[in-house]
Every structure is written in structure tokens, then in C-alpha cells.
Amino acid sequence: MTVSPPRWDNLPTELKDLRHWVLWKVAERDGKPTKVPIRADSGLNAESDDLTTWTTFENAKAAFEKGRGEGIGFVFARASEISGVDLDHCINTATGEIDPWARAYLDRLNSYTEISPSGA
Secondary structure, eight states, X not given: OOOOOOOGGGSOHHHHTSSOEEEEEEEEETTEEEEEEEOTTTOSBOOTTOGGGOBOHHHXXXXXXXXXXXXXXXXXXXXXXXXXXXXXXXXXXXXXXXXHHHHHHHHHXXXXXXXXXXXX
């Protein structure tokens, strides 16, 4: 899994203001690499359904910059009223071109979009 450096300034303020952040590390699951959420304060596993294992954006960023995780992530929770859509395998990794079906979703959503660490 190739990971690009974070672009902190691209993240929406609405997300940065919420205490929904974790770090992540790469682990293998079913023979494939996956991102495992970890706590910024301890490096122990974080839980997607336990907000006490999440932190602020600034804490996650600081822990990442100290080398604690391989990336940072936002945890979606119903209470925040923020939704996410994950479109898999929709980018030609050689050209960077987004598949037309995915482009149609992105155009309709008209919201913050990022490319995941897989690049696809």
C-alpha cells in the first residue's frame, strides 16, 4: 500500500472541528493489506464504535508527525450528521483518470473528495 503525504490544508474545517480522528496502521487481513485504526495517545487499537478511542484532529496530526501511525483517518458517526461514500477501484492508477461511473457520483455529490491510500 503506497501512502501519499497528507495534505492538511485540503481537509474541510467542518471535519477538523470534530473529535472523530484516529491514526491507522497497515495490517494484513485475509491475505490483503488493510488499515487498522489506532489511538493517537497510546498506539493501541481504536474502535469505530467507541468515541473514547478517538481524538481531535490536532492530536491525531501531532501523533502522526511524531511517527505514531502510517496515516490519520476520520471516523463517521451518526451523531455528527456527516456521511461518507467509498468508491472502490474507480481510478486508473497509471493515468489517474476517474472512471465515468465514479465521476458521475462525484459530480452529483459536489463535496469534499479524497483518494484513499490504495490510489484506486
